Amino acid sequence: MAIDLVDGTRNALLLWRDSLEYLSTLGRRFPVGGTYFFGPYQSNFATGPELVQKVLVDHADDFHKFPMMEYLRPLIGNGLLLNEDAPWRRQRKLVAPSLQPRRVAGYATMMVDYARQTVEGWQDGAEIDLAASMMALTLRIVGKTLFDTELSGHAGAIANALEVSLAFVNQRGKSLFPVPLTWPLPGNRRYRRAVAAVDGVVRAMIAERRASGVDHGDLLSALLAARDEDGQPMDDTQLRDECMTLVLAGHETTANALMWTLSLLWRHPEVRARVEREVDGALAGRAPTLDDLPRLPYTLQVLKESLRLYPPAYVMGRMALRDLDLGEIKPRKGQFVIISPYAMHRNPAVFADPERFDPERFAPEAEKRLPRGAYLPFGGGPRICVGNHFALMEAHLILAVIAQRARLDLVAGALPVPEPTVTLRPRGTVRARVSARAPAGG
Ligand code: HEM
Numbered sequence: 001m002a003i004d005l006v007d008g009t010r011n012a013l014l015l016w017r018d019s020l021e022y023l024s025t026l027g028r029r030f031p032v033g034g035t036y037f038f039g040p041y042q043s044n045f046a047t048g049p050e051l052v053q054k055v056l057v058d059h060a061d062d063f064h065k066f067p068m069m070e071y072l073r074p075l076i077g078n079g080l081l082l083n084e085d086a087p088w089r090r091q092r093k094l095v096a097p098s099l100q101p102r103r104v105a106g107y108a109t110m111m112v113d114y115a116r117q118t119v120e121g122w123q124d125g126a127e128i129d130l131a132a133s134m135m136a137l138t139l140r141i142v143g144k145t146l147f148d149t150e151l152s153g154h155a156g157a158i159a160n161a162l163e164v165s166l167a168f169v170n171q172r173g174k175s176l177f178p179v180p181l182t183w184p185l186p187g188n189r190r191y192r193r194a195v196a197a198v199d200g201v202v203r204a205m206i207a208e209r210r211a212s213g214v215d216h217g218d219l220l221s222a223l224l225a226a227r228d229e230d231g232q233p234m235d236d237t238q239l240r241d242e243c244m245t246l247v248l249a250g251h252e253t254t255a256n257a258l259m260w261t262l263s264l265l266w267r268h269p270e271v272r273a274r275v276e277r278e279v280d281g282a283l284a285g286r287a288p289t290l291d292d293l294p295r296l297p298y299t300l301q302v303l304k305e306s307l308r309l310y311p312p313a314y315v316m317g318r319m320a321l322r323d324l325d326l327g328e329i330k331p332r333k334g335q336f337v338i339i340s341p342y343a344m345h346r347n348p349a350v351f352a353d354p355e356r357f358d359p360e361r362f363a364p365e366a367e368k369r370l371p372r373g374a375y376l377p378f379g380g381g382p383r384i385c386v387g388n389h390f391a392l393m394e395a396h397l398i399l400a401v402i403a404q405r406a407r408l409d410l411v412a413g414a415l416p417v418p419e420p421t422v423t424l425r426p427r428g429t430v431r432a433r434v435s436a437r438a439p440a441g442g
Contacts, residue, residue: 003029008037019420020342023315027343033328044329044337047344049373054326055318055337056373056381062324065383066317066336069422071169072248074181074195075161078238079245080386090228095242096386098222104390106217107145108290111394114140115401116287122406124436130262130408131416131430134255141394142250146243147205148216158247161198164190166252170421202240219246246387252423253312254391258398259416259430260310261303264357265403266410266432271359272403275299276437279403285439288400290393299399301359303392304367307377309357312423314342316379341376342424350374404439408432 003025004010015022015038026036032048046052055063064084073082080091097103118137122128139159143151151159168191172179181188205220215221223242227233234242265272275298279288282295293300316339320331331337346354350371351361360366378385385391402408410416411433416426 003036005034005036008039008041011037012039020314020418020424023338023340023343023420024346026338027340027346030328031347031349033326035329038336042332042335044331044335046326046329046337046339047347048328049344049350049371051326051328052339052344052376053373053380055339056376056379056383059324059326060381060383062321063318063337064321066319066338068317069169071172071181072165072422074192075165075198076245076248077241079241079243081245081249091234091238091242092382092386094226094228094234095223095246098219098226099386099390101389101393103222104393105290107141107390108393108397110144111141111397112287112289112401114144115398116405119402119405122434122436124434126434127411127431128408128434129429130410130432131255131259131426134258134262135252137398138251138255138258138394139247142247144218145250145390146219146246148218148220149205151247157197157201161194162248162251164194166422198244199240202243203236206236206239206243219243249385250387250390252425254395256310256312256423256425257303257307257391257395259426260312260424261306261395261399262402262408262432263410263415263426263430264306264309265302266408267415268357271302271357272407275302275399275403276407279400280440283400283404283439288397288404290397292400293393293396296396296400297364298359299403300392300396301362303395303399304362304375304377305357305359308345308351308361308375309355310418310424311341311345311377313377313379313385314418314420314424315340339376341379342420344374344376347374405437407435407437409435 003014003022026045027047030045030047033044033046033051035042035044037043046055065082069082076082078087080088080095083091114137118133139151143149143158168187171187179185181191209220209224220243223234223239265275278296278298282292288296318337318339320333320335320337323332324330329337345351348354373380378388409432411431416430419425419427
């Protein structure tokens with residue numbers, strides 16, 4: 001398959017047919033960056049670390065986000081993910097402190113408890129749906145972190161709304177002919193109903209919390225207490241939008257990261273055995289704590305290498321606010337710049353033999369040699385993932401719990417096929433057979 005620099009219709013069809021292959025092809029075609037046509041529009045692709053740094057960091061203020069996630073707006077409103085300019089800066093300052101390493105440390109024990117409960121629910125020899133299991137675990141964790149509640153319980157509307165909404169957004173995202181949300185179509189109506197249900201639940205939780213004034217030590221309490229430079233709190237709509245954004249951005253990404261990591265470990269038994277040895281040696285049979293994480297460096301290397309090969313946020317987009325000259329690309333006002341961590345992480349000039357799974361790439365000395373901007377699973381610049389510490393801590397702890405107590409072998413006999421939707425999901429279900437491991441010490 002070849003990208004044609006001027007045939008925009010052909011390029012749009014290629015994207016529709018296989019968007020991952022399309023992004024990889026663009027990455028190979030433009031090892032640094034370049035310009036091509038997409039439909040009737042001229043578009044830009046940035047791959048080289050220096051150029052990507054220019055877009056995400058040096059010229060961050062010259063761009064808005066690519067409006068490809070507009071279908072999410074009814075669900076997440078003006079939360080951090082879709083907000084821009086001064087309102088975004090204000091919100092980022094209000095939300096980010098609650099997700100700093102010091103603050104998220106307090107959630108570690110709960111993450112481990114929930115992970116243990118998940119593994120304890122797996123019978124030795126049973127077959128599980130690995131992707132669904134990780135999704136349920138990370139949704140439970142984000143629910144407890146945000147609202148100090150079980151999202152599967154009375155707030156089940158949130159889980160349901162997310163499922164309906166993501167299915168809708170994924171399906172619309174692939175559509176060649178965007179249909180306005182205002183049209184009275186069954187899909188549009190289902191989406192609006194799901195959003196209304198979630199609205200009711202989240203607003204009720206906010207009202208209850210405001211009325212009681214009780215500090216639950218969760219994110220909602222922290223967001224309610226946050227004040228901007230003028231001493232002003234967030235209003236209820238902004239709070240609702242931030243909560244929904246954190247639920248949405250914070251669970252499917254991490255679930256997919258875990259699913260890909262566990263699948264890769266199954267594919268590479270020698271790496272899995274080394275992770276198990278590390279976990280057994282560091283934990284001596286007890287559950288991990290936050291303080292154990294520095295003693296589990298190889299487990300983290302595995303996670304980072306998995307995020308290289310299967311970055312859940314596999315594509316990011318920006319729209320130029322003015323005409324720019326960034327060297328290899330010269331985006332004009334209104335034009336898009338596409339950055340794909342999936343394609344960048346396969347650049348052979350940076351990652352030798354890029355398709356090979358090799359956690360040694362993230363051994364401390366090797367990681368230091370990576371050029372700035374070459375490895376971006378969490379994005380970069382001012383809009384870098386606000387939940388990156390949370391996500392890495394969560395995934396590191398969950399992997400340690402699973403490696404300590406179970407071995408998972410995929411039933412299909414092959415790695416899942418990546419399905420590029422809002423995040424990089426597996427296509428279909430991922431069935432895995434469980435072999436229980438007795439937590440070992442030494
Ligand atoms: C492995 C897990 C995760 C990955 C790979 C990931 C990836 C990303 C990426 C690449 C961006 C930047 C998008 C862009 O610049 O266009 C982003 C933004 C964001 N992420 Fe994450 N994320 C993960 C987990 C989380 C978690 C756990 C949370 C919340 C608890 C979260 C909340 C957010 C928010 C709110 C933004 C928007 C930040 C802003 O624009 O100010 N993410 N994420």
